[in-house]
Amino acid sequence: FILNIINHQSLIATKSWQINHAAQGRPIMEFGARRAQGPDAATYGARAAVIGGCTSTSNLQAASQFNIPAAGTMAHAWVESFSDELSAFQAWAKVYPDKVSLLVDTYDVLKSGVPNAIRVFKQVSAQGHQPVGIRIDSGDISQLASKARKMLDDAGFPKAKITASNALDAHVVKSLLDEGAPIDNFGIGERLITSSSSxxxxxxxKLAEEKINDQWIPKIKVSDSREKITLPGNKQVYRIYRQDNLHQAIADVIALADEHITAPLKVVNANSAATHVSQVLTNFNAKPLMQEYLGSNASPIENDLFKIQQFSMDQVAELPEATKRLVNPDRYPVYLTATLAELQEQLITKAQFMEEH
Known part of the structure; x- marks a missing residue:
């Protein structure tokens, strides 16, 4: 159960962060419920998407359960259910006069959708309401958004926002913005809620330590593959910062829980393929990352999702920029203390001896 929660929500939160990072501060609406692997995945996936940076969700269950703003626009079915597009837009504006966000690609974005949207915007503006904008869900979004932006500006609606959707991901979002597409926000569904690329x-x-006769005994799982050998013992993870900048992380160090982390510190690279296996870290500050949430020393659990989101964003902001690239990101260094690495080797040797005898 714990693995299910951690794996799924960490996966979706990470994908969400990548998409939000690519959007350069533009709001991302989570639109994925219909493509998620079941109702629970849709609901908790929406929660994770907000932790990763999304500002709202189309999932009303998640919005209610986790106090997330609900957001969305009309469906194509709404437009199709009327005799013509203009009537559909006018009916929407009558029901939602302060939330006139119109889907303009049901028939033809530039010849029909945007002109009809402009007509309705003028009508609601005359009644004292401020139109929200339009959404484009198909076609060449970059070119359509550029032409739609000019039409809206020329009609006197420079504040009307353009939302883009339609199977978007971090790479598509980055490409659109690199082209200069005038998109104000995005609605992203299937490639976020399913983390489709990964x-x-x-x-x-894996069991790391067991209490036997009032004594804690470290445990290890050994494998022919070095990367699958586990780390024994009760542990703590420390984030290592530059001594002159407490907000610039340079590495993480995994240590035994009772170790005292000070500089200089001999460490071993946790990456089994690393060229430089061991080194000494100097001139740093260390902060423990793991907290106890169950037990007598339990920390209070934060339930405000947007406070969790802010904490997440603050933590990611401390990481080196090179590790955040969408393509060929730099590897963030993770080390073991020499004491932990030595314990691991001792238990590997012990397991091999037992196998031989």
Whole structure:
């Protein structure tokens, strides 16, 4: 159960962060419920998407359960259910006069959708309401958005926002913005809620320590593959910062829980393929990352989703920029203390000896 929660929500939150990072501060609406792998995945996926940076969700269950703003625009079915597009837009404006956000690609974005949207915008403006904008869900979004922007500006609606949707991901969002597409926000569904480009986070659970006769005994799982050998013992993870900048992380160090982390510190690279296996870290500050949430020393659990989002954004902001690239990101260094690495080797040797005898 714990693995299910951690793996799924960490996966979706990470994908959400990548998309939000690519959007350069433009709001992202989570639109994925219909493509998620079941109702629970849709609801908790929306929660994770907000932790990763999204500002709202189309999932009303998630909006209610986690106090997330609900957002969306009309469906194509709304437009199709009227005799013509203009009537559909006018009916929407009558029901939602202060939320006139119109889907303009049901028939023809530039010849029909945007002109009809402008007519309705003029009508609601004359009644004292401020139109929200339009959404484009198909076609060449970059070119359509550019032409629609000019039409809206020329008609006197420079504040009307343009929302883009339609199977978007971080790479598409970045490409659109690199082209200069005048898009104000995005609605992103299937490639976010399913993390389509990388749909599995392979977090595992292995026993690390066991209490036997009032004594804690470290445990290890050994494998022919070095990367699958587990780290024994009760541990703590420290984030290592430059000594002159407490907000610039340079590495993480995994230590035994009772170790005291000070500089200079001998460490071993956790990456089994690393060229430089061991080194000494100097001139740093260390902050413990793990907290206890169950037990006598339990920390209070934060339930405000947007406070969790802010904490998440603050943590990611401390990481090196090179590690955040969408393409060929730099590897963020993770080390083991020499003490932990030595314990691991001792238990590997012990396991091999037991196998031989």
């Amino acid at each position: 749909p599995v986070l392979s977090g595992v659970y």
